[in-house]
Amino acid sequence: MQPVTLTTERFVLSTPRASDVDAVFAACTDPELQRFVPVPVPYEREHAEGFVLGMVPAWWRDDVEYVFGIRETADAPLIGVVSWQRAAGFVGYWLDAAHRGRGVMTEALRALVDWVFRHDVDELRWEASAGNVGSAVVAQRVGFRWGGVAPISAVRPGEEPTGWHAVLRRADLGTVQPREAWPVLSGA
Template sequence: MTGTERGTQPILTGDRVRLRPWRPDDAAVVLAACQDTDIQRWTQVPLPYAAEHAEGFVGGIAPQTWDEGGALFAVEPADGGPLIGSMGLFPPRDGVGEAGYWTAPEGRGQGFTAEGLRVLADWALDVVGVHRVELLVDPANAGSRRVAERAGFVAEGTIRQRFLFRGQPSDVVLYARLAGDPRPPTAR
């Protein structure tokens, strides 16, 4: 199914966050955020991260992900304000979607990412129709593990050397939310 057949990518809202499609004018914010050492440490953003990477992300990768059945969203406060981060559902396969996210330094520690992940997972389970949403988290990434748990994801175990990160086999903790799991309360 293409993006045209799926219609326009929606805007998803929570109590405190809004997830909206990326726009070309977001590239400067993405460029600045992806200079952060934690984003570079825990995600697969290119290193060094340059303007052409940010432009390609908002102008090419995000629309292509929608066309392929997933969705990448800019995360911003629901009441307005600067972008907080990125939240995405990679194109699902066999009823399973994988989520991923990053948060700019100024948006961390306030519950925005956990709420955004809860909103994304609810949409994936209720609207997209997957039966399972997964996250692969580095075992040492305590912040991301807290976000997953606050968004209702359950740690299912460590998978050894499951992920190739910057050319090195790495362990991950597999988190998941199922369609039949109890819904978490608003993550704050």
């Protein structure tokens, strides 16, 4: 598939480009991001280059994963990433630490979900490492339904594969499961 651009009220979601390597590198060296996102540790500049210049274009071309960089305007620096792994049905996302807590990812994920559901898809899946409350809050706000605790696929070798799961069905789009239905969010 050819890359597309999505827009929201506050953001532009477009394919990461060469000028985003530094932003990806900076974000992925954050210990909090590394705790929950299975990026290489230590994260080197070459990893960011390989992601932006190699993996992302190949994934789009081969219909594997559609990765969108999140920006405040079309020409602004990348502040995060949201993606859809087509075959597995998973959404994934991360946000630079300076932009967390402002509803950025909730807005970006909603745009991605709306776009995905225009592609003959009836269900999306979310998983996160146990303890990733920020990711769970975003998934709950977008309408994913709590699925429970079970092994997850996105872990680094040697790490505990236990994580959290949720599902969003096209038929449930526009509804939000109450926060109380997400046991991992009690007290969060």
